[in-house]
Amino acid sequence: MVNALRVHTNALWGRLPVEEKRRFARHLQRRWDILRHRMAPALRSVLDRETEAGTLKTLKGRVEQVSAVSGGVRLSIQGAKRLRCLKVDHAVNCTGPSRDYRTVGSALLTGLLETGWATQTPLGGLVCDDSGALQDASGRWSTSLYAIGPMRWGTVFETTAIPEIRQQAAELAYHLAAQVQSSSLQNSLVNEG
Incomplete structure (x- = not known):
C-alpha cells in the first residue's frame, strides 16, 4: 500500500501548506519512515540471528548522552519509564x-x-x-x-x-x-x- 503512494507523495506534499508539513513532520514523520523504509531480507536474517545469539540487543528510547570510554561507548537512554546507562562495544546512529x-x-x-x-x-x-x-x-x-x-x-x-x-x-x-x-x-x- 505504501509503495502505491510513492509516485504521488511529492505532488501531495507540494500542495500542503507549510504549517501542515510541520505538523506531519512533528507527529507522523517517524511512523511514515518506519512503514516506508523497509530492511533488505538478507540483513533482516543477519539481525535476527545476532538477536537470537544474544550479540545484538535493541532498546526503545531516546539517547540523552553519548561518551567515549575505554573499550567502547557509554550511552544514557531515556525509556518510557526510566533512564538506562549502558556501556557498549559499538553504537550505531540510525536516525539519519x-x-x-x-x-x-x-x-x-x-x-x-x-x-x-x-x-x-x-x-x-x-x-x-x-x-x-x-x-x-x-x-x-x-x-x-x-x-x-x-x-x-x-x-x-x-x-x-x-x-x-x-x-x-x-x-x-x-x-x-x-x-x-x-x-x-x-x-x-x-x-x-
Whole structure:
C-alpha cells in the first residue's frame, strides 16, 4: 500500500501548506519512515540471528548522552519509564542526518547558507527546483549548484530512498547535458556570426 503512494507523495506534499508539513513532520514523520523504509531480507536474517545469539540487543528510547570510554561507548537512554546507562562495544546512529543544515557543522553548507548562495526550507533541507538547482537568498535559481537526495527534503518529500536518488541523478545528468549542448550551440553560433 505504501509503495502505491510513492509516485504521488511529492505532488501531495507540494500542495500542503507549510504549517501542515510541520505538523506531519512533528507527529507522523517517524511512523511514515518506519512503514516506508523497509530492511533488505538478507540483513533482516543477519539481525535476527545476532538477536537470537544474544550479540545484538535493541532498546526503545531516546539517547540523552553519548561518551567515549575505554573499550567502547557509554550511552544514557531515556525509556518510557526510566533512564538506562549502558556501556557498549559499538553504537550505531540510525536516525539519519540533521535536516537543519545551519547546525550540521559542514563548512560547505554553512558557507552556502551564510553567503546566500543557498536557502533552507522552513522544514530543513535546501530550496531546490525540479532539477535540483539551489535557490539563492534573492530567489534566483543557480545554474551551477545542485542537490540530490536528502538535501532536497522539505522541497520534496520522497527523496531519501535509492530509487528516488537514482531518478534525481539521472534527471540532473540530462539537465546538465542539455545545458552543455545549448551552451556549445550558442558558442558555435557566435563564432560563426
